[in-house]
Amino acid sequence: MQPILETDKLTIAFGGHKPVNEVSLKIMPNTFTSIIGPNGAGKTTLFNLLSGQLKPTSGRVLMKGKEITHLSPAKRTRLGMGRSFQITNVFPSLTVQENVRLAVQAQAGVYYNLFATPKKHAHFEKRAQELLETVLLGQKGDSLAKNLAHGEKRKLEIAMLLALETEVLLLDEPTAGMSLEEVPSILEVIRQIKNQGNRTILLIEHKMDMVLSFSERLMVLFNGKLLAEDTPENIMRSELVQKAYLGGLYDDAS
Numbered sequence: 001m002q003p004i005l006e007t008d009k010l011t012i013a014f015g016g017h018k019p020v021n022e023v024s025l026k027i028m029p030n031t032f033t034s035i036i037g038p039n040g041a042g043k044t045t046l047f048n049l050l051s052g053q054l055k056p057t058s059g060r061v062l063m064k065g066k067e068i069t070h071l072s073p074a075k076r077t078r079l080g081m082g083r084s085f086q087i088t089n090v091f092p093s094l095t096v097q098e099n100v101r102l103a104v105q106a107q108a109g110v111y112y113n114l115f116a117t118p119k120k121h122a123h124f125e126k127r128a129q130e131l132l133e134t135v136l137l138g139q140k141g142d143s144l145a146k147n148l149a150h151g152e153k154r155k156l157e158i159a160m161l162l163a164l165e166t167e168v169l170l171l172d173e174p175t176a177g178m179s180l181e182e183v184p185s186i187l188e189v190i191r192q193i194k195n196q197g198n199r200t201i202l203l204i205e206h207k208m209d210m211v212l213s214f215s216e217r218l219m220v221l222f223n224g225k226l227l228a229e230d231t232p233e234n235i236m237r238s239e240l241v242q243k244a245y246l247g248g249l250y251d252d253a254s
């Protein structure tokens, strides 16, 4: 089977420093992979390279076997790659429902028209409502986006990514900045999306309990290098990884 996402010796250098250094990875379709590693290991930089926010110094990024190394983030989104929490087109003064409906319409090629024909409108509205239910915002459709709590905004962003029919979902610390009460429901959202079984999810996360409960594969980044890639069980047993962790180099796993 062809990987849905692949990198080949992906490298970015800032001066002499290489936060991502010859990383070659393969992500298979409909899998859940977490990327772990200490602060500064290069995880977010790797996401920036995958999503196109940064261009590599060398190496390649491929999606479904097609090279996308030089495509803009918008073009990658159109190919089905979505990164959460970087959505710039949430309209704060529109309702939650309207925001998701516009994303559904954008995917259908009917841009920024709040007043589509009644039949189409009903179809878009129904799809928007389904997505809101997937992200547990089914009761919040009429709220203005700007009035949502932080965790709810993140759920809205995920609904909009799903509306764009994102096949590859890049989640960068989805529970960061959330109150303790907000965390379980975002975990439930991620679980539901995983259980639908039709998305490939890449997660950057420090919370090891979350990583272990979701992931089929783990990738360990260390000093910009891919130190290990395996099942969570094997990674946890790996001497190399334990050395990195126990050597005091990884002190923020919680």
Ligand SMILES: Nc1ncnc2c1ncn2[C@@H]1O[C@H](COP(=O)(O)OP(=O)(O)OP(=O)(O)O)[C@@H](O)[C@H]1O
Pocket: 014, 019, 037, 038, 039, 040, 041, 042, 043, 044, 045, 046
């Ligand atoms: N634009 C940039 N210019 C120079 N250095 C950068 C730039 N972006 C990232 N870096 C450096 O790359 C390294 C990796 O940072 P990155 O944010 O990718 O790590 P991380 O693994 O995501 O860390 P954290 O877990 O703390 O989020 C850091 O040393 C950082 O200072």
